[in-house]
Amino acid sequence: MTAGRMRLSDLPIRNDLRGRSPYGAPQIDAPVLLNTNENPYPPSEGLVADLAEAVRRDAATLNRYPDREVVALREDLADYLGHGLTAERVWAANGSNEVLQQILQAFGGPGRSAMGFEPSYSMHPIITTGAATRWISGAREDDFGLDPGKAVAAIEEHRPDIVFLTSPNNPTGTALPLEAIQWVVEAAPGMVVVDEAYFEFARTGTPSALTLLEDNPRLIVTRTMSKAFAMAGTRLGYLAADPAVIEALLLVRLPYHLSTLTQAAARVAVAHRGELLGTVDRLRAERDACVARLRGQGLSVADSDANFVLFGRFGDRRAVWEGLLEHGVLIREVGPPEWLRVSIGTADEMATFHQALTAVLPTAD
Ligand code: PMP
Numbered sequence: 380m381t382a383g384r385m386r387l388s389d390l391p392i393r394n395d396l397r398g399r400s401p402y403g404a405p406q407i408d409a410p411v412l413l414n415t416n417e418n419p420y421p422p423s424e425g426l427v428a429d430l431a432e433a434v435r436r437d438a439a440t441l442n443r444y445p446d447r448e449v450v451a452l453r454e455d456l457a458d459y460l461g462h463g464l465t466a467e468r469v470w471a472a473n474g475s476n477e478v479l480q481q482i483l484q485a486f487g488g489p490g491r492s493a494m495g496f497e498p499s500y501s502m503h504p505i506i507t508t509g510a511a512t513r514w515i516s517g518a519r520e521d522d523f524g525l526d527p528g529k530a531v532a533a534i535e536e537h538r539p540d541i542v543f544l545t546s547p548n549n550p551t552g553t554a555l556p557l558e559a560i561q562w563v564v565e566a567a568p569g570m571v572v573v574d575e576a577y578f579e580f581a582r583t584g585t586p587s588a589l590t591l592l593e594d595n596p597r598l599i600v601t602r603t604m605s606k607a608f609a610m611a612g613t614r615l616g617y618l619a620a621d622p623a624v625i626e627a628l629l630l631v632r633l634p635y636h637l638s639t640l641t642q643a644a645a646r647v648a649v650a651h652r653g654e655l656l657g658t659v660d661r662l663r664a665e666r667d668a669c670v671a672r673l674r675g676q677g678l679s680v681a682d683s684d685a686n687f688v689l690f691g692r693f694g695d696r697r698a699v700w701e702g703l704l705e706h707g708v709l710i711r712e713v714g715p716p717e718w719l720r721v722s723i724g725t726a727d728e729m730a731t732f733h734q735a736l737t738a739v740l741p742t743a744d
Protein backbone atom coordinates (compact mmCIF):
# COMPACT_ATOMS: atom_id res chain seq x y z
CA MET A 380 0.00 0.00 0.00
CA THR A 381 1.46 3.39 -0.94
CA ALA A 382 0.67 6.19 1.46
CA GLY A 383 0.43 9.79 0.18
CA ARG A 384 3.18 12.20 1.16
CA MET A 385 2.72 13.27 4.76
CA ARG A 386 2.06 16.99 5.20
CA LEU A 387 2.98 18.96 8.27
CA SER A 388 -0.67 19.65 8.96
CA ASP A 389 -1.37 15.89 9.02
CA LEU A 390 0.99 15.37 11.93
CA PRO A 391 -0.21 15.49 15.53
CA ILE A 392 1.89 18.63 16.06
CA ARG A 393 1.17 20.92 19.03
CA ASN A 394 -1.86 23.09 18.25
CA ASP A 395 0.01 26.29 19.11
CA LEU A 396 2.62 25.52 16.40
CA ARG A 397 0.06 24.99 13.62
CA GLY A 398 0.28 27.61 10.87
CA ARG A 399 3.56 29.07 12.14
CA SER A 400 6.60 29.83 9.94
CA PRO A 401 10.18 28.84 10.80
CA TYR A 402 13.04 31.37 10.94
CA GLY A 403 13.74 31.99 7.31
CA ALA A 404 16.71 34.16 6.30
CA PRO A 405 17.25 32.84 2.74
CA GLN A 406 20.59 31.02 2.30
CA ILE A 407 21.35 31.98 -1.30
CA ASP A 408 24.88 31.68 -2.66
CA ALA A 409 25.30 35.24 -3.98
CA PRO A 410 28.75 36.78 -4.63
CA VAL A 411 28.17 39.51 -1.99
CA LEU A 412 26.48 38.29 1.19
CA LEU A 413 25.15 41.17 3.27
CA ASN A 414 22.09 39.50 4.75
CA THR A 415 22.73 37.89 8.14
CA ASN A 416 24.87 40.46 9.98
CA GLU A 417 27.96 38.28 9.91
CA ASN A 418 31.42 39.77 10.16
CA PRO A 419 32.88 39.71 6.60
CA TYR A 420 36.47 39.12 7.74
CA PRO A 421 37.47 35.43 7.89
CA PRO A 422 39.96 34.21 10.52
CA SER A 423 43.63 35.01 9.81
CA GLU A 424 46.09 32.22 8.99
CA GLY A 425 47.53 32.49 12.51
CA LEU A 426 44.09 32.07 14.07
CA VAL A 427 43.26 29.16 11.76
CA ALA A 428 46.51 27.48 12.83
CA ASP A 429 45.71 27.97 16.52
CA LEU A 430 42.15 26.68 16.02
CA ALA A 431 43.47 23.62 14.20
CA GLU A 432 46.01 22.99 16.96
CA ALA A 433 43.36 23.27 19.69
CA VAL A 434 41.07 20.88 17.80
CA ARG A 435 43.98 18.46 17.22
CA ARG A 436 44.82 18.49 20.94
CA ASP A 437 41.23 17.95 22.09
CA ALA A 438 40.46 15.43 19.34
CA ALA A 439 42.46 12.92 21.37
CA THR A 440 39.85 13.20 24.17
CA LEU A 441 36.69 12.89 22.08
CA ASN A 442 35.83 9.49 23.55
CA ARG A 443 34.95 11.48 26.70
CA TYR A 444 32.08 13.94 27.22
CA PRO A 445 33.01 17.63 27.33
CA ASP A 446 33.30 19.70 30.52
CA ARG A 447 29.62 19.89 31.42
CA GLU A 448 30.03 23.11 33.37
CA VAL A 449 32.17 24.82 30.67
CA VAL A 450 34.37 26.24 33.41
CA ALA A 451 37.49 27.36 31.52
CA LEU A 452 35.52 29.09 28.76
CA ARG A 453 33.24 30.81 31.27
CA GLU A 454 36.34 32.13 33.05
CA ASP A 455 37.72 33.44 29.74
CA LEU A 456 34.40 35.10 28.86
CA ALA A 457 34.10 36.69 32.31
CA ASP A 458 37.59 38.11 31.86
CA TYR A 459 36.61 39.49 28.44
CA LEU A 460 33.40 41.08 29.73
CA GLY A 461 35.11 42.80 32.69
CA HIS A 462 32.75 44.64 35.06
CA GLY A 463 34.16 42.50 37.89
CA LEU A 464 32.35 39.42 36.51
CA THR A 465 33.45 35.91 37.43
CA ALA A 466 32.71 32.49 35.88
CA GLU A 467 29.82 31.87 38.28
CA ARG A 468 28.00 34.85 36.71
CA VAL A 469 28.61 33.79 33.09
CA TRP A 470 26.95 31.01 31.10
CA ALA A 471 27.50 29.81 27.51
CA ALA A 472 25.58 27.77 24.93
CA ASN A 473 25.38 27.06 21.19
CA GLY A 474 24.76 30.60 19.99
CA SER A 475 22.86 33.22 21.92
CA ASN A 476 19.72 31.68 20.41
CA GLU A 477 20.28 28.64 22.62
CA VAL A 478 21.01 30.89 25.60
CA LEU A 479 17.66 32.62 24.95
CA GLN A 480 15.89 29.29 24.57
CA GLN A 481 17.22 28.11 27.93
CA ILE A 482 16.01 31.36 29.51
CA LEU A 483 12.53 30.74 28.07
CA GLN A 484 12.57 27.13 29.26
CA ALA A 485 13.46 28.20 32.78
CA PHE A 486 11.38 31.36 33.16
CA GLY A 487 8.61 30.98 30.55
CA GLY A 488 6.31 28.07 29.78
CA PRO A 489 2.56 27.38 29.65
CA GLY A 490 0.52 30.10 31.32
CA ARG A 491 3.43 32.54 31.14
CA SER A 492 4.25 35.39 28.77
CA ALA A 493 7.19 37.25 27.27
CA MET A 494 7.13 40.74 25.80
CA GLY A 495 9.35 42.55 23.30
CA PHE A 496 9.22 45.93 21.58
CA GLU A 497 8.91 45.53 17.82
CA PRO A 498 10.26 45.74 15.21
CA SER A 499 12.96 43.63 16.81
CA TYR A 500 14.77 40.32 16.47
CA SER A 501 12.38 37.82 14.89
CA MET A 502 13.71 34.90 16.93
CA HIS A 503 12.48 36.37 20.23
CA PRO A 504 8.82 35.56 19.45
CA ILE A 505 9.78 32.29 17.72
CA ILE A 506 11.77 31.04 20.73
CA THR A 507 9.02 32.29 23.04
CA THR A 508 6.20 30.46 21.30
CA GLY A 509 8.42 27.38 20.83
CA ALA A 510 8.60 27.28 24.63
CA ALA A 511 4.77 27.37 24.81
CA THR A 512 4.92 30.90 26.15
CA ARG A 513 2.54 33.70 25.08
CA TRP A 514 4.19 36.48 23.05
CA ILE A 515 3.17 40.08 23.74
CA SER A 516 4.19 42.63 21.12
CA GLY A 517 5.04 46.08 22.49
CA ALA A 518 5.68 49.03 20.19
CA ARG A 519 8.68 51.19 19.40
CA GLU A 520 8.46 54.87 18.41
CA ASP A 521 8.60 56.10 14.79
CA ASP A 522 12.38 56.57 15.11
CA PHE A 523 12.59 52.96 16.41
CA GLY A 524 13.59 54.17 19.88
CA LEU A 525 11.73 53.26 23.05
CA ASP A 526 9.64 55.73 25.04
CA PRO A 527 10.47 54.53 28.59
CA GLY A 528 7.18 55.86 29.98
CA LYS A 529 5.14 53.95 27.39
CA ALA A 530 7.29 50.83 27.81
CA VAL A 531 6.72 50.89 31.57
CA ALA A 532 2.97 51.40 31.05
CA ALA A 533 2.86 48.40 28.68
CA ILE A 534 4.77 46.26 31.18
CA GLU A 535 2.44 47.30 33.99
CA GLU A 536 -0.58 46.51 31.83
CA HIS A 537 0.55 43.05 30.69
CA ARG A 538 2.85 41.99 33.56
CA PRO A 539 4.99 39.68 31.38
CA ASP A 540 7.19 37.04 33.02
CA ILE A 541 10.05 37.98 30.68
CA VAL A 542 10.82 41.29 28.94
CA PHE A 543 13.20 41.44 25.99
CA LEU A 544 15.15 44.60 25.25
CA THR A 545 17.49 44.46 22.27
CA SER A 546 20.26 47.02 22.28
CA PRO A 547 21.50 47.74 19.70
CA ASN A 548 18.25 46.55 18.20
CA ASN A 549 17.99 44.23 15.19
CA PRO A 550 16.84 45.12 12.49
CA THR A 551 16.85 48.85 13.25
CA GLY A 552 20.34 49.37 14.78
CA THR A 553 18.91 51.49 17.61
CA ALA A 554 20.78 51.48 20.95
CA LEU A 555 18.88 52.14 24.17
CA PRO A 556 20.07 54.61 26.80
CA LEU A 557 20.91 52.98 30.12
CA GLU A 558 18.13 54.95 31.87
CA ALA A 559 15.49 53.32 29.66
CA ILE A 560 16.81 49.87 30.58
CA GLN A 561 16.85 50.86 34.24
CA TRP A 562 13.20 52.00 34.05
CA VAL A 563 12.16 48.70 32.47
CA VAL A 564 14.11 46.64 35.00
CA GLU A 565 12.42 48.49 37.86
CA ALA A 566 8.94 48.10 36.35
CA ALA A 567 9.21 44.47 35.21
CA PRO A 568 7.63 41.90 37.53
CA GLY A 569 9.86 39.09 36.20
CA MET A 570 13.07 38.65 34.26
CA VAL A 571 14.53 41.25 31.89
CA VAL A 572 16.77 40.07 29.05
CA VAL A 573 18.95 42.69 27.38
CA ASP A 574 20.09 41.14 24.10
CA GLU A 575 23.44 42.81 23.36
CA ALA A 576 24.38 40.67 20.33
CA TYR A 577 25.70 43.79 18.57
CA PHE A 578 27.06 45.65 21.58
CA GLU A 579 30.68 45.86 20.37
CA PHE A 580 29.56 47.86 17.32
CA ALA A 581 27.84 50.57 19.36
CA ARG A 582 29.18 54.07 19.05
CA THR A 583 31.81 54.82 21.66
CA GLY A 584 30.45 55.85 25.01
CA THR A 585 27.32 53.66 24.80
CA PRO A 586 27.20 51.91 28.21
CA SER A 587 26.44 48.20 28.47
CA ALA A 588 23.56 46.87 30.57
CA LEU A 589 26.31 44.86 32.31
CA THR A 590 26.80 47.95 34.48
CA LEU A 591 23.32 47.35 35.97
CA LEU A 592 23.83 43.68 36.85
CA GLU A 593 25.21 44.14 40.34
CA ASP A 594 22.00 45.71 41.69
CA ASN A 595 19.49 43.77 39.60
CA PRO A 596 19.39 39.99 40.11
CA ARG A 597 16.52 39.60 37.61
CA LEU A 598 18.54 41.14 34.77
CA ILE A 599 20.23 38.95 32.13
CA VAL A 600 22.59 40.36 29.49
CA THR A 601 23.19 38.14 26.44
CA ARG A 602 26.07 38.37 23.98
CA THR A 603 27.39 36.35 21.05
CA MET A 604 30.59 35.47 19.22
CA SER A 605 28.69 35.48 15.92
CA LYS A 606 29.04 39.18 15.12
CA ALA A 607 31.97 41.30 16.34
CA PHE A 608 34.02 38.17 17.19
CA ALA A 609 33.57 36.95 13.59
CA MET A 610 32.85 33.40 14.74
CA ALA A 611 29.27 32.77 13.55
CA GLY A 612 30.20 29.24 12.45
CA THR A 613 31.42 28.32 15.93
CA ARG A 614 27.92 28.81 17.42
CA LEU A 615 28.83 30.35 20.73
CA GLY A 616 26.58 32.67 22.70
CA TYR A 617 26.83 33.63 26.35
CA LEU A 618 25.21 35.62 29.09
CA ALA A 619 26.01 37.40 32.31
CA ALA A 620 23.57 37.31 35.23
CA ASP A 621 23.21 36.60 38.91
CA PRO A 622 24.61 33.15 39.88
CA ALA A 623 21.08 32.11 40.88
CA VAL A 624 19.92 32.68 37.28
CA ILE A 625 22.61 30.29 36.07
CA GLU A 626 21.44 27.74 38.66
CA ALA A 627 17.99 28.04 37.08
CA LEU A 628 19.40 27.45 33.59
CA LEU A 629 21.20 24.31 34.76
CA LEU A 630 17.75 22.83 35.40
CA VAL A 631 16.82 22.97 31.71
CA ARG A 632 20.05 22.77 29.73
CA LEU A 633 20.89 19.43 28.14
CA PRO A 634 23.86 17.69 29.76
CA TYR A 635 27.10 18.26 27.79
CA HIS A 636 25.33 20.76 25.54
CA LEU A 637 28.54 22.51 24.46
CA SER A 638 30.86 20.19 22.57
CA THR A 639 34.54 19.84 23.40
CA LEU A 640 35.38 21.26 19.95
CA THR A 641 33.08 24.28 20.41
CA GLN A 642 34.60 25.04 23.79
CA ALA A 643 38.11 24.72 22.38
CA ALA A 644 37.39 26.97 19.38
CA ALA A 645 35.68 29.59 21.52
CA ARG A 646 38.63 29.69 23.94
CA VAL A 647 41.01 30.26 21.04
CA ALA A 648 38.74 33.04 19.78
CA VAL A 649 38.75 34.78 23.17
CA ALA A 650 42.54 34.47 23.28
CA HIS A 651 42.67 36.14 19.82
CA ARG A 652 40.15 38.81 20.71
CA GLY A 653 42.56 41.65 19.95
CA GLU A 654 42.78 40.53 16.34
CA LEU A 655 39.11 39.56 15.98
CA LEU A 656 37.67 42.70 17.53
CA GLY A 657 40.21 44.68 15.51
CA THR A 658 37.72 44.53 12.63
CA VAL A 659 35.08 46.40 14.62
CA ASP A 660 36.53 49.88 14.01
CA ARG A 661 36.65 49.26 10.26
CA LEU A 662 33.07 48.01 10.23
CA ARG A 663 31.87 50.97 12.26
CA ALA A 664 33.53 53.35 9.80
CA GLU A 665 31.94 51.50 6.84
CA ARG A 666 28.57 51.64 8.61
CA ASP A 667 28.76 55.38 9.20
CA ALA A 668 29.82 55.90 5.58
CA CYS A 669 26.92 53.72 4.41
CA VAL A 670 24.40 55.70 6.47
CA ALA A 671 25.74 59.00 5.08
CA ARG A 672 25.75 57.73 1.50
CA LEU A 673 22.19 56.39 1.63
CA ARG A 674 20.97 59.61 3.23
CA GLY A 675 22.81 61.50 0.48
CA GLN A 676 20.64 59.57 -1.99
CA GLY A 677 17.56 60.93 -0.27
CA LEU A 678 16.68 57.64 1.44
CA SER A 679 15.37 57.28 4.99
CA VAL A 680 18.01 55.62 7.15
CA ALA A 681 17.74 54.58 10.79
CA ASP A 682 20.62 55.63 13.06
CA SER A 683 22.74 52.52 13.58
CA ASP A 684 24.88 51.31 16.47
CA ALA A 685 25.21 47.86 14.90
CA ASN A 686 26.91 46.22 11.90
CA PHE A 687 23.91 46.74 9.64
CA VAL A 688 21.75 49.57 8.39
CA LEU A 689 17.97 49.73 7.95
CA PHE A 690 16.95 51.90 5.02
CA GLY A 691 13.87 52.70 2.95
CA ARG A 692 11.23 53.53 2.30
CA PHE A 693 10.17 51.54 -0.72
CA GLY A 694 6.64 51.06 -2.02
CA ASP A 695 7.85 47.70 -3.38
CA ARG A 696 10.80 46.60 -1.29
CA ARG A 697 10.72 43.12 -2.82
CA ALA A 698 11.56 44.67 -6.23
CA VAL A 699 14.58 46.48 -4.75
CA TRP A 700 15.73 43.31 -2.94
CA GLU A 701 15.39 41.28 -6.15
CA GLY A 702 17.13 43.97 -8.21
CA LEU A 703 20.11 43.88 -5.84
CA LEU A 704 20.22 40.09 -6.02
CA GLU A 705 20.33 40.31 -9.82
CA HIS A 706 23.47 42.42 -9.31
CA GLY A 707 24.90 39.68 -7.05
CA VAL A 708 24.16 41.40 -3.74
CA LEU A 709 22.07 39.57 -1.15
CA ILE A 710 20.56 41.79 1.57
CA ARG A 711 17.63 41.10 3.89
CA GLU A 712 13.96 41.78 3.45
CA VAL A 713 13.09 42.23 7.11
CA GLY A 714 11.60 44.79 9.48
CA PRO A 715 8.74 47.19 8.78
CA PRO A 716 7.15 46.68 5.33
CA GLU A 717 8.84 49.53 3.44
CA TRP A 718 12.38 48.97 4.73
CA LEU A 719 15.36 46.77 3.89
CA ARG A 720 18.41 45.85 5.95
CA VAL A 721 21.98 45.66 4.68
CA SER A 722 24.75 44.10 6.77
CA ILE A 723 28.08 45.91 6.68
CA GLY A 724 30.71 44.12 4.61
CA THR A 725 34.23 44.94 3.47
CA ALA A 726 34.92 48.25 1.67
CA ASP A 727 34.78 46.40 -1.70
CA GLU A 728 31.50 44.69 -0.84
CA MET A 729 29.96 48.00 0.25
CA ALA A 730 31.11 49.65 -2.99
CA THR A 731 29.41 46.84 -4.95
CA PHE A 732 26.25 47.27 -2.87
CA HIS A 733 26.11 51.04 -3.45
CA GLN A 734 26.70 50.65 -7.20
CA ALA A 735 24.01 48.00 -7.41
CA LEU A 736 21.54 50.10 -5.41
CA THR A 737 22.17 53.13 -7.60
CA ALA A 738 21.46 50.99 -10.65
CA VAL A 739 18.30 49.55 -9.11
CA LEU A 740 16.92 52.91 -7.96
CA PRO A 741 16.49 54.88 -11.20
CA THR A 742 16.10 58.26 -9.52
CA ALA A 743 18.96 57.85 -7.07
CA ASP A 744 22.21 59.96 -7.08
N1 PMP B 1 20.19 38.31 19.11
C1 PMP B 1 20.09 39.13 18.07
C2 PMP B 1 19.54 40.49 18.28
C3 PMP B 1 20.50 38.71 16.80
O1 PMP B 1 20.36 39.53 15.75
C4 PMP B 1 21.02 37.41 16.63
C5 PMP B 1 21.49 36.87 15.30
N2 PMP B 1 21.00 37.37 14.19
C6 PMP B 1 21.08 36.58 17.76
C7 PMP B 1 20.67 37.06 18.98
C8 PMP B 1 21.52 35.15 17.68
O2 PMP B 1 22.85 35.02 17.40
P1 PMP B 1 23.63 33.66 17.64
O3 PMP B 1 22.66 32.58 17.94
O4 PMP B 1 24.38 33.45 16.38
O5 PMP B 1 24.51 33.94 18.81
